[in-house]
Amino acid sequence: MGVPLVKYFSLLRTYLKPYKTQVILLSITMVSSIVISIVNPQIIKFYIDSVKGETEIQTLQQAAILYIGLAVIQQTIGIASVFLSQRVSWGSTNLLRSEVLTHAMNLDMTFHNQYKPGDLIERVDGDVNALSNFFSRLVLQLVSNMLYLVGILLAIYLENLILGLVFTVFSLIGLVITYYIRRFVVPYFKRMREASMELMGFLEEHLQGTEDIQALGMTEYVKEKHYANESKYYHHTIKAIVFSRLINLTYNGLIAFGTTFVYVVGVPIHLRGGITLGSLFLINYYVSLLVQPIFVILSQIQTLQQADASIERIDELLNMESKIYDNGVLPVPDKQLDMEFRDVTFAYHEGTNVLENLSFSIPAGKTVGLIGRTGSGKTTISRLIYRFYEPLSGQILLDGREIREYQLRELRRNIGVVTQDVQIFQATVRQNLTFFDDSFDDDEVLSIIHKVGLTEWYTEQENGLDTRISESQLSAGQAQLLSVGRLFLKNPKIVILDEASSRLDPVTENYLDQAVMKLLEGRTALIIAHRLSTLDKADYILNIEFGKLIEFGRREELLKNPNSKYTKLRASGTEVVAT
Amino acid sequence: MNEEMDDISILKIVWELIRFGKGKFFLRVIGLTLFFLSPLVTTYLVKEIFDKLDGSPNLPLDIWTVIILIPIIAFARIGVNIITVILQFMFVQSSQVLLRSNLLSGILKQPGAAALKDSSPGEAISRFRGDVREIAWFVSFTAYIFAYGIFFVIAFGTMFVINRTAATMVIIPYLVVLIVIYKGRKKQKEYRRLARRAAGQVTGMVGETFGAIQSIKVASAEESITTHFSKLGEERRRAAVKDATFQAFLRSFGSMMVTLNSGILLFVVANDMRSGLFSVGDFAFFIFLLGWMQGFVNNLGELISWQARASVSFKRLSKLNKGVRSNSDPKELLENHDIYLDKQYKAKPWRKDEPEPLKELSVNDLSIRHKGGNSEFWLRDISFSLQRGEFTVIIGKVGSGKTTLLRGMLGLLPVESGEILWNGSPVVVPSEFFTPPVSTYTPQLPTLFSTTIRENLQMGLDKEVEEIKEAVKLSVLNEDLEDFESGLDTVIGPKGIKLSGGQKYRVAAARMLLRKSELIVVDDLSSALDVTTENELWEGLFRTQNSTFLVVSHRPAVLRRADKILVMDKGKLIAQGKLDDLLPSNSIVSEIMEMIEEKRLTPQNGK
Structure with missing residues (x-):
């Protein structure tokens, strides 16, 4: 119960606001449905009490028709209220879901390195779904069932004061007992769910490794562990079920006691002439209705407690701030840009500098090839340029201004990166190329496809640009070419190639090189090299080791100098190994 | 595809599962029948109260006795309900264990690299979860319907006796x-x-x-x-x-x-x-029973549509169970056996035979059909042989069939035709034969599991600490382990997410080496390891393992060392021999070598 009531109300206000009319309609339908379900049994009472009297048969039959009519209306209203509450709850949680997604996307990389996509699915979808219960059921059902409970009790009071009193006390005791029993049972179910998750998690993991399992003779071992998981799940389930019966016991016990009370208390009153036979029937009927709202109210309170945890987690996420401040106002000038690192020092963890006082500059429109051993800080350099992280000290300048002075979005919009990890979305060819931006026309997209050499692949796609593709349908090379295509569409002023081709076989790599060369024309570029030959087109060579610059200069000049590291590297034919 | 074999009637499914849990099932039917009869009695007692108050009693009982009987019956009913529900879950859960363990066995019998080919693991899990649940609950539901049906008939009969017209109309x-x-x-x-x-x-x-x-x-x-x-x-x-x-x-x-x-x-x-x-009591009797009878009708409708769903679920399970196997019977899934709920399942010894030391391994006219998506890929008529102690390397462009060849030979993919001879005698079931200590293997993208490194290495294998240390050292994993807080006991997360690509591969290599075998099969290392580490790994292997090697690699150093190179192109083995013999004559080999040379990949000087 850590979340204060104020928080609930502010949540409701914010996300239900756009659905005001529907919420009002919904309240009306719910109240009228309650009223009908309390009024309708009164017709039966009237019927029983009048059937032996003087009332005309016709009147009785009219009463029967009224009874049916009201029942039909009530059910129709019930359906309408489900429709409305679903619309409202999905609408409001969709708003929240988009907000959480956008917020999380904008958090810095320190955050994203911490959370796996699976965790974030839990936040953006799982927790928000728990809140959907909060919006649709909790508030509506909790309130309406309370009204229902009070309505039924009032109706009993109207029949007979004593019986009304008896059942008020009965309901209160029922609420208290049920509340405690439910709380007692919850942990058993939690353990059951955990055991089930463990069982399924084990299966999912090992079903992916059938190749390894079979070839290494581990099949029987997998079975052994599977049976152990099954046994655990089985015993936890049975335990949870045994205890959950307590809830059922309470439910049915309450109904049984309630019915008994109706007659124990009601029969003497009837015999004294206090209530009619019809009243007795009516009260029995009401009492059988009474137990349901008691249970719904309590189960909703429990849902509220679960929603609490979700609200807290979402709140926590929404309160996180990106450590990359977006205070810049400058637009990026529309021309070729030069870039400079000035005494840049950076560390992921305090104490271990990845870059130390690094300085170099790239003239506008030129290409720099970056070489260095594994862990020398090559990829870090590129991450600092598009501001995934901030330098500890020193400056990075673009066209003479610090990159922090530019709008973050503007800055990133003008930088294009190709890495060896290409993400393909389960979406259309077009969406994959444009990153879901609808503003490109077909011709533009098609010309890019031809430019990067995907023409042959494209002609195999059934629905052209609207063909849905997924990661598994593309080879590593095709995915890489697609990612180069993305850059052509983006048309950035600065290009960073981070070992784009390291996973490809030599033949496919050649295709990619050709596409990339077209991309580099007229842009300022940084190439992080996997193989020295990739750098043959570079104007400058930058060699770093342990985050420090050991050589920087024009490639041609370095080649002329027999003592330069670059010349020596080439001569030795050493492959430059990269992270 | 034999359609008749795949079809198994829903009655058969229900019968086999009831047979498996017969005690629980029939006890529950008895309990449920009592359970459903109780509202009938209660409603009848309520009717009697009204009739007595109305002045026309039927039973020779005092009204207070009748009133007191109501809660007594209710509590008896609750007691019966608790027992039946527990029986129900025992039945449902144990049926699920049976189905799931049979399905798992079936999947593990399929050629390892072809298992679950048509579905993602997520989908397979939804079969294990959803479809298994659907079938087990359906079978358990038949007990419920049976008892509820008895109630319905008796309730209707009583109503009919009270008032024919009213009973018929409702x-x-x-x-x-x-x-x-x-x-x-x-x-x-x-x-x-x-x-x-x-x-x-x-x-x-x-x-x-x-x-x-x-x-x-x-x-x-x-x-x-x-x-x-x-x-x-x-x-x-x-x-x-x-x-x-x-x-x-x-x-x-x-x-x-x-x-x-x-x-x-x-x-x-x-x-x-x-x-x-028609008395007021009769009226109350009718009104209260109508709700209960409605429940039966709802459930009957549910049974009919559920029956169809359960059949579909079973078909899906059968399909998953069969996979690419040609010899599977859908009855496998229903096979009754112990499900080890209260004792530990003891892993059976994996190999039944004591393998002969390898002298010669020959592959004759091996053809493999490999379906990927909607395209088909053939590996045709591959023949080669390995002598003891030889180092054989397979090369070829992407998609030429290198991995398929390894998998087919090891029984990890179904083979269309051809034979494999171990010292001259044919290998009947390759997937069972090619396991340690005959052969050991590391795939191109090895799968690790979310336990500790030690557990990943052992996977049920009882090995001395010294042996584990040795395998770790050979796999160049020592330095990495020093960096981890808990060394071998470091938990590596789902799919080994906490490890880098290279570390994952080296853990897999250690796992392979821990299973000392006659034949060591390794798919391409170079995508995950840098040259220095890879060389160190090979050095260690050559020095210490008295084995025969079959590997996929494109590293020139490895190619030069090879006793034999197998050149694959478009699903065919187009040439074999030593590198120097192949280079001048074979265009594919020279193309590949050129590409490599051009990139200045000459790591004999490499570091």
């Missing part, structure tokens, strides 16, 4: 309910499916977004992603609203019919009540 609407519920459930299923798909698209998009967060940030595509996400959300909302509303309609329809029936009753019995033929 039974008719139930037929309508039955039809509507049956038809409605089908439609409901469709709505449910659409809603699930829409929901899947939303979660899929969230997962993909955060999986690709770097690219999205760099592409500054946040806005267009949000727009697309909202669009998917709106689609999901529409589907979910439709699904929920229709479900509400079906539910209301049932309750509406109960009220309608009560209304009809009010209409029909007015005259009889006035004349005293």
Whole structure:
């Protein structure tokens, strides 16, 4: 119960606001449905009490028709209220879901390195779904069932004061007992769910490794562990079920006691002439209705407690701030840009500098090839340029201004990166190329496809640009070419190639090189090299080791100098190994 | 595909599972029958109260006795209910264990690299979870329906005795309910499916977004992603609203019919009540029983549509169980056996034979058909042989069939034709034969499991600490282990997510080496390891392992060292021999070598 009531109300206000009319309609339908379900049994009472009297048969039959009519209306209203509450709850949680997604996307990389996509699915979808219960059921059902409970009790009071009193006390005791029993049972179910998750998690993991399992003779071992998981799940389930019966016991016990009370208390009153036979029937009927709202109210309170945890987690996420401040106002000038690192020092963890006082500059429109051993800080350099992280000290300048002075979005919009990890979305060819931006026309997209050499692949796609593709349908090379295509569409002023081709076989790599060369024309570029030959087109060579610059200069000049590291590297034919 | 074999009647499924849990099942039927008879008795007692108050008693009992009997019966009923529900879960859970363990055995019998080819692991899990549950609950449901049916017949019979016209009039609407519920459930299923798909698209998009967060940030595509996400959300909302509303309609329809029936009753019995033929007690009896009878009709409708669902579920399980195997019987899934709930399953010894030391391994005319998506790939008539102690390297372009060849030979893919001879005698079931200590293997993308490194290495194998240390050292894993807080006991997360690509591969290599074998088979190392580490690994292997090697690699150093190179191209073995013999004559080899040379990949000087 850590979340204060104020928080609930502010949540409701914010996300239900756009659905005001529907919420009002919904309240009306719910109240009228309650009223009908309390009024309708009164017709039966009237019927029983009048059937032996003087009332005309016709009147009785009219009463029967009224009874049916009201029942039909009530059910129709019930359906309408489900429709409305679903619309409202999905609408409001969709708003929240988009907000959480956008917020999380904008958090810095320190955050994203911490959370796996699976965790974030839990936040953006799982927790928000728990809140959907909060919006649709909790508030509506909790309130309406309370009204229902009070309505039924009032109706009993109207029949007979004593019986009304008896059942008020009965309901209160029922609420208290049920509340405690439910709380007692919850942990058993939690353990059951955990055991089930463990069982399924084990299966999912090992079903992916059938190749390894079979070839290494581990099949029987997998079975052994599977049976152990099954046994655990089985015993936890049975335990949870045994205890959950307590809830059922309470439910049915309450109904049984309630019915008994109706007659124990009601029969003497009837015999004294206090209530009619019809009243007795009516009260029995009401009492059988009474137990349901008691249970719904309590189960909703429990849902509220679960929603609490979700609200807290979402709140926590929404309160996180990106450590990359977006205070810049400058637009990026529309021309070729030069870039400079000035005494840049950076560390992921305090104490271990990845870059130390690094300085170099790239003239506008030129290409720099970056070489260095594994862990020398090559990829870090590129991450600092598009501001995934901030330098500890020193400056990075673009066209003479610090990159922090530019709008973050503007800055990133003008930088294009190709890495060896290409993400393909389960979406259309077009969406994959444009990153879901609808503003490109077909011709533009098609010309890019031809430019990067995907023409042959494209002609195999059934629905052209609207063909849905997924990661598994593309080879590593095709995915890489697609990612180069993305850059052509983006048309950035600065290009960073981070070992784009390291996973490809030599033949496919050649295709990619050709596409990339077209991309580099007229842009300022940084190439992080996997193989020295990739750098043959570079104007400058930058060699770093342990985050420090050991050589920087024009490639041609370095080649002329027999003592330069670059010349020596080439001569030795050493492959430059990269992270 | 033998359709008849795949078909197994729903009755057979129900029968086999009841046979498996017969004690629980039949005890439950008895309990349920008592359970359903109790409201009949209670309602009859209520009727008696009203009749007594109205001055026309039927039973020779004091009214207070009758009133007291009501809670007594209620508690007896609750007691019976507790027992039946526990029996129900024992039955359902143990049936599920049986189905799941049979399915797992079936999948593990399939050629390892071809298992689950047509479905993602996520889908397979939904079979293990959803379809297994569907079948087990369906079978358990038949007990419920049976007992409920007995109640329905007795209740209707009693009503019929009390008043024929009234009983007949109220039974008719139930037929309508039955039809509507049956038809409605089908439609409901469709709505449910659409809603699930829409929901899947939303979660899929969230997962993909955060999986690709770097690219999205760099592409500054946040806005267009949000727009697309909202669009998917709106689609999901529409589907979910439709699904929920229709479900509400079906539910209301049932309750509406109960009220309608009560209304009809009010209409029909007015005259009889006035004349005293139909008492207030009778009226109460009818009204309260109508709700209970409605429940049976709902459930009967459910049984009919559930029966179809359970059949479909079983078909899906059979398909998953069969996979690419040619010799599987759907009855495998229903095979009754111990399910080890209260004792430990002891892993059976994996190999039945004591393998001969390798002298010669020959592969003759091996053909493998490999289906990937909608395309088909053939490996045709591959023949080669390995002598003891030889080092053989397979090369070829991407897609030439290198991995397929390794897998086919090891029994990890189904083989169309050809034979494999171990010292001259044919290997009958390669997938069982090519396991340690005959052969050991590391695939191109090895799979690790979310336990500790030690557990990943052992996987049930009882090995001395020294042996583990040795394997770790050979796999160049020592330094990495020093960096980990808990060394070998470091938990590596799902799929080994906490390890780098290279570390994963080296753990897999250690796992392979821990299983000392005659033949060591290694698929391409170079994508995960840098040259220095790879060389160190090979050095260690040559020095210490008295084995025969079959590996895929493109490293020149490895090629030069090879006793024999097998050159694959477009699914054929186009040449074999030593590198120097192959180079001048073979265009594919020279093309590959040129590519490598051009990139200045000459790591004999490499570090």
